[in-house]
Amino acid sequence: MDINKEQLHEMLHPMKVIGLGGNPALNEKIAAILNQPLIETAVHHFSDGEIQVNIGETVRGCDVFVIQSIQDPVNENFMELEIVLDALHRASANKVNVVIPYLAYSRSDTKTRSREPITAKLIANLLQLTGMDRLIAVDLHASQIQGFYNVPVDHLHAMPLLAQYFLDNGIADKGEDDVVVVSPDHSGAKLARNFGQYFDAPIAIVDQRGARYDTEVHDMIGDVKGKKCIIVDDLIDTGSRIAASTKSVLAAGATKVYVAATHALLSKDAIEVLNQLPVEQIVVTDTIKHSHYPDRMVRISVDQLLARGIDYVYNDRSIHQIFDEQNRLK
Template sequence: MDARGMKIFSGSSNRKLAEEICSILKKRLGDMELNHFADGEIQVKINETVRGYDVFLIQPTSYPVNEHLMEVLIICDALKRASANRINVVMPYYGYARQDRKTAGREPITAKLVADLLEAAGVDRVITVDLHAGQIQGYFDIPLDHLAAGHLLARYFKPLVQEDPEDWVVVSPDLGGVTRARKFSHDLDLPIAIIEKTRPRPNESIVENIIGDVQGKNCIIIDDIIDTAGTITNAANFLAEKAGAKDVYITASHALLSGPAVERIEDSAVKKCVVTNSVHLPESKECSKIEVVSIGPQLAEAIRRIYNYESVSELF
């Protein structure tokens, strides 16, 4: 059945991004109230009809991840019970993705659990950006559009690289990120280097070796997530102080910037940290080293194509 039209709503996670998307699509942001009961439970009230409409809900599940995930589930339940035609969740940052498989006994697979919860809540489609692990796409039994932010980040660096491309190299922060780094290096037509590291515990790492030539080079370390920034700033400091690199840049799709992340970036050898606005960056986390490029136009175009039954593959 054809939809009566499109409506866009936003949770509390990244309303600024939702407003940007609405501005691009020339749509009004849907009227919805989010409140809490005295015990902290989330209360949702949708103040306009959604019956028969294709609804797009903008909500990355960033900090506080549990709150924002529950918002998604409750809002989608409300939309389903209000007879929305199709419920599309635009989740640029997909929380709980780092537990995507069992690496030891008695561990959960939270990436699969979240997929199941979204489907149970009535979601018909998910649009996301740079999942922590590509295989998470297989956890969904509904359509999932997996967009990439690499070309947006590469666009920032192209003017710098073109001045003297032989002086630049793309660096993967670990062996698991080689595919991401190689795609990024192809966008910029640069060689790559790889950092070998060990992780004694979560959010900590020790650099063991570097594969590739970084001596006298400007380095771009690319990752999907910057959380506490401990791992990536350690890598940047190692490149600058022990491996002979010149300027070191770091870039990632999702800037969680938890805990001491901003201070670590400010105090490190990093010249610039380039991220997208998939996660809202509050004023308290802004600093002169952090540059934000908007993923809003790409998400808006994906929404437009999905609503009009056009190909989305060009945006991958």
């Protein structure tokens, strides 16, 4: 019987998938698409908070994909991941691939004042110390974070999924002249420009001049008067940046406001803040799981995106094919 390369790889190094406690619902969806049952992994906490992990089946010689969204509680979920990586390394897994839908601490990616850490680099060091062979991540806060790793990093993008939602629902059609993509500050202009390309739309920038996002109305760079605005950001934390941006674009004459962001952290009283905003919809992904969400929030799943990324990595296919398809939205 002839055996091709993929079949031989599967025989020698079968795929195993582990889903940890950060976002179990997304883990299950990814595993179902891959047609791979999640390995039973018991995670126990001692009375003092220490974490004990037991992997329920052998992983010797296997290519293991560990899915963990490092969300609230951030430090607990990160330590759970670290301990599992150590266990896999000691259990003689062939390759350990880490799949992180949301990577916490990635906002601290540069030193901006004295005696400040670069925590994103620290996280990279800690992950690599425990024998990680590859990282698959979604919409890092800054693309250059990939350079903190000495192992391959596949940086997948969820923004095309959000753009497709706006196209499918007739909110923003390609070539329309009544849509403007808005960055909530100067640092997000590149993201806004990339998002606007899916609609051939111009961009505008909220000229946020304060050290923190406040309730003041700020000037706009760009014309939003009489336009439908899509405020785009990589994440929504407390909602203050979205609230300030919404107030500014409406004061500048925008007719409708939509919001698009990959990661919905929804910290503190974010749900209450977002519910009070005069926005049409807030479109996010399911990289982070919560018990409840703002009223007008629409969640787009990244399950297919991550499952394809895992499948391509396992079968030594080029991830670039995914990017090519995303650049050709319907």
